[in-house]
Amino acid sequence: MSSSAQDVVPTEPVAAGKxxxxxxxxxxxxxxxxxxxxxxxxxxAGLLIFxxxxxxxxxxxxxxxxxxxxxxxxxxxxxxxxxxxxxxNFLSSLGTFTVFAVFIVPLxxxxxxxxxxxxxxxxxxxxxxxxxxxxPTACSYVVASLIWKLSIFNGVRxxxxxTVLSWFxxxxxxxxxxxxxxxxxxxxxxxxxxxxxxxxxxLFIAGLQRINPSxxxxxxxxxxxxxxxxxxxxxxxxxxxxxxxxxxxxxIAAYQAFDEFYNLIGNVNYARPPLxxxxxxxxxxxxxxxxxxxxxxxxxxxxxxxxxxQTRVFGFGKAGD
Amino acid sequence: xxxxxxTSGTLEPIGYTRSPLGRVGGxxxxxxxxxxxVLFLLxxxxxxxxxxxxxxxxxxxxxxxxxxxxxxxxxxxxxxxTEVPIARALYNSAVVGILGTxxxxxxxxxxxxxxxxxxxxxxxxxxxxxxxxxxIPGAVTFIPSFIVVSSLGWVSTLxxxxxxxxxxxxxxxxxxxxxxxxxxxxxxAARVDGAGYFGVFWRIVVPNSxxxxxxxxxxxxxxxxxxFLWPLVIGQDSSSWTIQVAMSTFVTAxxxxxxxxxxxxxxxxxxxxxIFAFLQRxxxxxxxxxxxxD
Numbered sequence: 001m002s003s004s005a006q007d008v009v010p011t012e013p014v015a016a017g018k019x020x021x022x023x024x025x026x027x028x029x030x031x032x033x034x035x036x037x038x039x040x041x042x043x044x045a046g047l048l049i050f051x052x053x054x055x056x057x058x059x060x061x062x063x064x065x066x067x068x069x070x071x072x073x074x075x076x077x078x079x080x081x082x083x084x085x086x087x088x089n090f091l092s093s094l095g096t097f098t099v100f101a102v103f104i105v106p107l108x109x110x111x112x113x114x115x116x117x118x119x120x121x122x123x124x125x126x127x128x129x130x131x132x133x134x135x136p137t138a139c140s141y142v143v144a145s146l147i148w149k150l151s152i153f154n155g156v157r158x159x160x161x162x163t164v165l166s167w168f169x170x171x172x173x174x175x176x177x178x179x180x181x182x183x184x185x186x187x188x189x190x191x192x193x194x195x196x197x198x199x200x201x202x203l204f205i206a207g208l209q210r211i212n213p214s215x216x217x218x219x220x221x222x223x224x225x226x227x228x229x230x231x232x233x234x235x236x237x238x239x240x241x242x243x244x245x246x247x248x249x250x251x252i253a254a255y256q257a258f259d260e261f262y263n264l265i266g267n268v269n270y271a272r273p274p275l276x277x278x279x280x281x282x283x284x285x286x287x288x289x290x291x292x293x294x295x296x297x298x299x300x301x302x303x304x305x306x307x308x309x310q311t312r313v314f315g316f317g318k319a320g321d
Numbered sequence: 322x323x324x325x326x327x328t329s330g331t332l333e334p335i336g337y338t339r340s341p342l343g344r345v346g347g348x349x350x351x352x353x354x355x356x357x358x359v360l361f362l363l364x365x366x367x368x369x370x371x372x373x374x375x376x377x378x379x380x381x382x383x384x385x386x387x388x389x390x391x392x393x394x395x396x397x398x399x400x401x402x403t404e405v406p407i408a409r410a411l412y413n414s415a416v417v418g419i420l421g422t423x424x425x426x427x428x429x430x431x432x433x434x435x436x437x438x439x440x441x442x443x444x445x446x447x448x449x450x451x452x453x454x455x456x457i458p459g460a461v462t463f464i465p466s467f468i469v470v471s472s473l474g475w476v477s478t479l480x481x482x483x484x485x486x487x488x489x490x491x492x493x494x495x496x497x498x499x500x501x502x503x504x505x506x507x508x509x510a511a512r513v514d515g516a517g518y519f520g521v522f523w524r525i526v527v528p529n530s531x532x533x534x535x536x537x538x539x540x541x542x543x544x545x546x547x548x549f550l551w552p553l554v555i556g557q558d559s560s561s562w563t564i565q566v567a568m569s570t571f572v573t574a575x576x577x578x579x580x581x582x583x584x585x586x587x588x589x590x591x592x593x594x595x596i597f598a599f600l601q602r603x604x605x606x607x608x609x610x611x612x613x614x615d
Contacts, residue, residue, distance in 0.1 A: 032439055032440055032441060033441055033442075035435075035439055035517070035518050035519075036435050036439040036440075036441040036444065038435075038519075039431045039432060039434055039435025039439060039518070039519075039522075040431070040432045040435040040436060040439075040447060042428055042431070042432075043428045043429065043431065043432035043451075043488060043493060044432070044447060044450070044451070046428065046484075046487060046488035047450075047451065047454060047488045047490065049469070050466065050469065050484070050485045050487075050488055051454045051457070051462070051488065051490070052454075053469055054462060054465030054466045054468060054469045055457065055462070055465050057465060057468050057469060058464060058465035058468060061468065070468045070471055070472050071472075114353075115357065118350060118353060118354050118357070119354075121350070122354065129354060129358065130605075131597070131601065132358050132361050132362060133357070133361055134597075134601075134604075134605070135361070135362075135365070135594075135597060136361060136364070137543070137597075137608075138543065138590055138593035138594055138596070138597050139364075139547070139590055139593075140546070140547030140548075140549060140565050140589075141547070141549060142547075142549050142565040142568050142569050143368075143547075143565075143568070143586050143589060143590060144364065146568060146572055146582060146583075146586055147364045147367055147368060147586070149572065150371075150572070150577070150579055150582065150583075151367045151371055151379075151579075151583075152364075152367070157382050158379065158380050158381060158382060158384070160363075160367070160384070163384045194360075194361065194364065198361075199608060202605055202608045202609060203608065203609065206609040227346070252458055255458065256458060256459065256460035256461070258460060258549070258550050259549045259550065262549075262553075262569075263569055263572065266573075275460055275461075275463075275550070278464065279463075279550075279554075282464050282467070283464075283467070283554060289464065289468060292464045293464055293465065293468075296461050296462075296463075296464045296465065297461075299458075299461050300457060300458055300461045303458045303461070304456060304457075304458070
């Protein structure tokens, strides 16, 4: 039991006081505080420097003027916040986000669930189908945006979308620059669907496979009709935990949309989500880190509130897991 | 997974063969599935088609399904283009991907193990301080992080690209949950033989947890390789561009060489397609484990 006595000397009186009889125990407790920090310390140190410090610094800067500098220059109180909350461009970026979320969240939910149901019920080549739908996850938003912008929705004759439409006699459409009607939503929404449906499908498949098969048997014995009734009264309620996860992850991801807007459309006012606008303010030609910090904190608070509300509305999703 | 497959096996007959519309429904389902397959694979076909075409093939008014002649020379053209430092960008991405993933896993697994297994009076408080960072939406922090990294003088450096991304509260949280469920008996046996915490971790816990490490590593690597906003913020000089930033800059350049750009796309997704081909099992586990947050 008792091992070599190097570490046995109790360095901490409290820890030593708690020790039980036996050499092994003693060794376990004596050096534990130090050992704990050897394991956890490097991580916590990094977290303090690269998570806590930035947020505190940003909070400070948000009350100051800070052009092209990271040191606070002139105290302005709440002015940066007032400016941001009355900034038409910032408010319209929140509007852009809202339209985006209204489309992307339900579409992703329904389509990834549909894919999961389809793949789950296939009897042959199931792994093949799952892989095909999951494969776009390997592509970055940059890659997908380039394909969409230069090959599918490029707005000229040789683009795939316009080629297909021309078979039906439709004139070329300038997808990314037409504001009325807002065609640009089609590439923006479809690129994200292509990239993320497979990810959420995997979550739903995992959820489907956790459903106890005896529930289906019981429902059948009770006379439930296969198809819609089974889906409505067994499958969907059993997927509640997964559904809540998918909705929340998806909404948070939508708030942070940047890559596809930046690469497909750029920093223009008709389709600019909050992050693209904040990027322009704080890292554009003038680095206005005071207003940028205030905007980032406002956005963070909005996301946290909405996430909390969503969790409340759908109930906390632990039960079904 | 094995039990899950069995589960769905018993599920199917009830759901479908009994339906009066079963046969029609089955055909419709297959049609839907095949249409979806075509739509999902279409962009991959476009990458290959454009990467191996001449500019004239791509911009021809009539759509050609395949380039009349495959232009393998496009690979050479891409790497000898002096306007876009593609080789350098791939190197940067590889360094960021490998060191970023390795570092994040090392730090998070050690922290997770310490939190799960080493008794310490204030372990709870430390854990809450880590979990609290999960509340902050990741992308919103790019301005705050830029402020710190810029004052360290790390803008346009690989350090600036990698180090701030190493400390993932979520990864530490996942590792802690995993180690809490690790069979204690294995550890006890090693402790009786005189191993300390580090010995147990390194010789017993890690070798017996490789699938979990592989799952988290695969997800992290893909995230690092594909990440765009942070590298864009930090890479203000072309020597520190990652492949994503290089491609994005490429497209906004004065003259866009579509075939060259698509060759860059093809090269850039190759490492990830290989990961998908060989590590898909781990990847799917990683998605399932990291996706269900609550």
